[in-house]
Amino acid sequence: xxxxxxxxxxxxxxxxxxxxxxxxxxxxxxxxxxxxxxxxxxxxxxxxxxxxxxxxxxxxxxxxxxxxxxxxxxxxxxxxxxxxxxxxxxxxxxxxxxxxxxxxxxxxxxxxxxxxxxxxxxxxxxxxxxxxxxxxxxxxxxxxxxxxxxxxxxxxxxxxxxxxxxxxxxxxxxxxxxxxxxxxxxxxxxxxxxxxxxxxxxxxxxxxxxxxxxxxxxxxxxxxxxxxxxxxxxxxxxxxxxxxxxxxxxxxxxxxxxxxxxxxxxxxxxxxxxxxxxxxxxxxxxxxxxxxxxxxxxxxxxxxxxxxxxxxxxxxxxxxxxxxxxxxxxxxxxxxxxxxxxxxxxxxxxxxxxxxxxxxxx
Amino acid sequence: xxxxxxxxxxxxxxxxxxxxxxxxxxxxxxxxxxxxxxxxxxxxxxxxxxxxxxxxxxxxxxxxxxxxxxxxxxxxxxxxxxxxxxxxxxxxxxxxxxxxxxxxxxxxxxxxxxxxxxxxxxxxxxxxxxxxxxxxxxxxxxxxxxxxxxxxxxxxxxxxxxxxxxxxxxxxxxxxxxxxxxxxxxxxxxxxxxxxxxxxxxxxxxxxxxxxxxxxxxxxxxxxxxxxxxxxxxxxxxxxxxxxxxxxxxxxxxxxxxxxxxxxxxxxxxxxxxxxxxxxxxxxxxxxxxxxxxxxxxxxxxxxxxxxxxxxxxxxxxxxxxxxxxxxxxxxxxxxxxxxxxxxxxxxxxxxxxxxxxxxxx
DNA sequence: ATCGTTTACGTAATCGTTTACACGTTTAAG
DNA sequence: CTTAAACGTGTAAACGATTACGTAAACGAT
Numbered sequence: 001x002x003x004x005x006x007x008x009x010x011x012x013x014x015x016x017x018x019x020x021x022x023x024x025x026x027x028x029x030x031x032x033x034x035x036x037x038x039x040x041x042x043x044x045x046x047x048x049x050x051x052x053x054x055x056x057x058x059x060x061x062x063x064x065x066x067x068x069x070x071x072x073x074x075x076x077x078x079x080x081x082x083x084x085x086x087x088x089x090x091x092x093x094x095x096x097x098x099x100x101x102x103x104x105x106x107x108x109x110x111x112x113x114x115x116x117x118x119x120x121x122x123x124x125x126x127x128x129x130x131x132x133x134x135x136x137x138x139x140x141x142x143x144x145x146x147x148x149x150x151x152x153x154x155x156x157x158x159x160x161x162x163x164x165x166x167x168x169x170x171x172x173x174x175x176x177x178x179x180x181x182x183x184x185x186x187x188x189x190x191x192x193x194x195x196x197x198x199x200x201x202x203x204x205x206x207x208x209x210x211x212x213x214x215x216x217x218x219x220x221x222x223x224x225x226x227x228x229x230x231x232x233x234x235x236x237x238x239x240x241x242x243x244x245x246x247x248x249x250x251x252x253x254x255x256x257x258x259x260x261x262x263x264x265x266x267x268x269x270x271x272x273x274x275x276x277x278x279x280x281x282x283x284x285x286x287x288x289x290x291x292x293x294x295x296x297x298x299x300x301x302x303x304x305x306x307x308x309x310x311x312x313x314x315x316x317x318x319x320x321x322x323x324x325x326x327x328x329x330x331x332x333x334x335x336x337x338x339x340x341x342x343x344x345x346x347x348x349x350x351x352x353x354x355x356x357x358x359x360x361x362x
Numbered sequence: 363x364x365x366x367x368x369x370x371x372x373x374x375x376x377x378x379x380x381x382x383x384x385x386x387x388x389x390x391x392x393x394x395x396x397x398x399x400x401x402x403x404x405x406x407x408x409x410x411x412x413x414x415x416x417x418x419x420x421x422x423x424x425x426x427x428x429x430x431x432x433x434x435x436x437x438x439x440x441x442x443x444x445x446x447x448x449x450x451x452x453x454x455x456x457x458x459x460x461x462x463x464x465x466x467x468x469x470x471x472x473x474x475x476x477x478x479x480x481x482x483x484x485x486x487x488x489x490x491x492x493x494x495x496x497x498x499x500x501x502x503x504x505x506x507x508x509x510x511x512x513x514x515x516x517x518x519x520x521x522x523x524x525x526x527x528x529x530x531x532x533x534x535x536x537x538x539x540x541x542x543x544x545x546x547x548x549x550x551x552x553x554x555x556x557x558x559x560x561x562x563x564x565x566x567x568x569x570x571x572x573x574x575x576x577x578x579x580x581x582x583x584x585x586x587x588x589x590x591x592x593x594x595x596x597x598x599x600x601x602x603x604x605x606x607x608x609x610x611x612x613x614x615x616x617x618x619x620x621x622x623x624x625x626x627x628x629x630x631x632x633x634x635x636x637x638x639x640x641x642x643x644x645x646x647x648x649x650x651x652x653x654x655x656x657x658x659x660x661x662x663x664x665x666x667x668x669x670x671x672x673x674x675x676x677x678x679x680x681x682x683x684x685x686x687x688x689x690x691x692x693x694x695x696x697x698x699x700x701x702x703x704x705x706x707x708x709x710x711x712x713x714x715x716x717x718x719x720x721x722x723x724x
Numbered sequence: 725a726t727c728g729t730t731t732a733c734g735t736a737a738t739c740g741t742t743t744a745c746a747c748g749t750t751t752a753a754g
Numbered sequence: 755c756t757t758a759a760a761c762g763t764g765t766a767a768a769c770g771a772t773t774a775c776g777t778a779a780a781c782g783a784t
Contacts, residue, residue, distance in 0.1 A: 006625055027739095027740055027741080028740070028741070028742095029740080037763075037764085038763065038764045039740090039741085039761075039763065039764095040742080040743075041743095041762085041763055041764075043743085044742090044743090044763090045744060045761095047741095047742080049742085049743085050742095050743075050762095051760090051761060051762055051763080052762075052763090053761085053763085055760055056762080056763085068522075070495070070498035070500075070738050071499055071740085071741075072438055072440070072499065072739085072741070073438050073499045073500050073501045074440040074443075074445065074739080074740080074741090074742080075438070075739070075740035075741040075742090075769090076741060076742085077436035077440075077741095077769095077770050078434070078436040078437050078439075078440050078739090078740080078741075078742095078770065078771085079740080079741045079742045079743090079768080080741080080742070080769090081436075081769075083436065085479070093461060093464055093465050093468065094461060094462075094465060096461070096665075097737065098456065099455060099456060099458070099461065100456075102455055102480070103455050103456060106455065106480075106482050110482075111651045115479050115481065115496070115501065116479065116480050117430055117447070117477050117478065117479050117480075118464070118468075118478050118479075119477065120468050120472075120482045131546035133432070134477070136432035137432045137433055137435045138432075138434055138435055138436060139432065139435045139477065160430075172768050247775075272783090273779080277669070303458075303666065304665065304666050304669050307639070307666050307669055307670050308669050308670075308671070309670070309671030375770095389769095389770055389771080390770075391770080391771095399734085400733065400734045400735075401731075401734090401770090401771085401772095402733075402734065402735080402772080402773075403732080403733055403734075404737095405771065405772060405773085406732095406772090406773090409771095409772080411734095411772085411773085412772095412773075413730095413731055413732055413733080414731095414732075414733085415731080415732055415733085415743085418733085433770085433771070434769085434770050435771095436769080436770080436771090437739090437769070437770035437772090438770080438772085439739095439771095440738095440739050440740065440741085440769090440770080440771075441738075441770080441771050441772050441773090442739090442771085442772070443739075476763065509759065544759035598738050605733080639784055
């Protein structure tokens, strides 16, 4: 039935009206007709699955070549129920933090012939849900998501998905009910490292500027600061804690506030590099010098950390590793390989530069 | 026929074995059965195309809601012959230059409900051809490509495509035969601006470090330098021209070479910021100061240009605008809107900062 | 009551692949 | 020489949506 109708539609060599574009639409049916075989044989020859004689395969391959055949990915997707794409949902394309992650992800995807769809969630829950909806519609086979709205609604939606999802949030699966994986860097540990670095230089008045304490990641990071202070027997003073938004301007505003005080902090720990740079800018504008007037530590270890003046001490979060690990985890799920752990924790490391060194200057 | 087979497959409420996952696969056929209508009616109700009674539409919408229906994008793609995705082929994800472009593109795509597939071509012709192949397989409806291998082979492959393509190369369509559009910033003009800025300060020995002169864009940029020098009656001396690779290290190497000479340049024009920063680093390492010992001008006006020390004078190329304009052009093609011009030229502007100002220092 | 038009819905084909199954032809084994 | 396994190929049914076309009811105008 199908063959009949299709065959009748095929433009015979002589039929095509002069001057008309040659009908470039070539399907396996066209190839089949040309070599005088059935479409299923063509499919087998091209895909390499199932039996196929050597000479026929050669003939078919040649014909496909000559006809400039390209398989239709939509048809393939529909039939195979696989898109060979994964979604990467990221809150903010502008933040350089994610570029390395993209890179890491891409390396793994390439090995498996997967493509990456970049989805920009703009720090909004609604957009994150849109990303999830895309998975429900089978736009991609899986998703890696950096979520800043790691709430009930989100988790439920993700758990309802058939497609595998890897989050980069720190999370302890509640009762093993959850169906997603996660790869994260222990930012708590990172901030603790950074704070202890300052403590270790004998500083006592250490300020902290972080993200919203309501958000999970914001809270974690703050705890790192608090525990480091506690551990050293130093007081955690509300005056020296700023709840900000991970932007340069946010850091700038926090520093301004501290600059107004009579008593100023000896060191400042920022929950990311952008805020650290904002802090440095505020001090610079006030005519003060870093690290002489205040030591600064950031986190993320962005490219710019080594380019600002003075060079910024920063906690390296291994973004690229997060990317590759996430992608590998996702691939394991997609290939049905066994996955030992739901969560993978990566450890940060401190990169010491001039912004935090009281004594030395280069 | 189709209905019969499909209907018989539907799991009736009571049939499903206890403990088994509820079959989550819901299609319009399932919805149709539930409300006692035909699939075509369901399709019409959900897509809003064609006639559909108000009460039935409501009933269908409610059923779809309850069944947690999500349309299968692959099926939609196959039937509608539209993927609602575009490919963005970019040579190098690590280069911050492209992030703003991504941003610009994304803004436009979002308005049209399109998704972006990010394709990393690694500065390789082979990968660029792979991107093109993806279009042939109808992975996306169109493509925006930043090509560094704008050669015969590429152009032919792109012209053979049915899908619209926007390039960001400067290009004069040969005889109006070409079938792609292009949006570009006049980098010739940009380098000319930068060079004239130095010339205007009375400098005479001005060096230039650019990309390969074999590449189109590398050649264009060089011409901007040459013409500015010529225009001021200054000699273009081979000793002060370096052919490099747009990386920081490349700039560093070029500067090292110049530093060995007895006679050193008064000013250096770099064809991008990364190389300019490399140049600055080399001078810094040699214990020299900028702009006192040499004035430096870059191009791209990256974020870091305003963060390095001293702040880098740079030619702003409006990356975000390239992105939005490219995406808009592509969308016009996809929607069949008339497009006045194949090419759109954007003009760069010079952002003067400290690295190039002999007199003033802030 | 009749006709024509509009509205609502169903039938079935279609998009371009893959693949279970059936059927014939070799080939190897007994 | 028979029989069974292995191989090669074709038939037709999927995958899940859209849509041209046909039919029937509802509606108003004559």
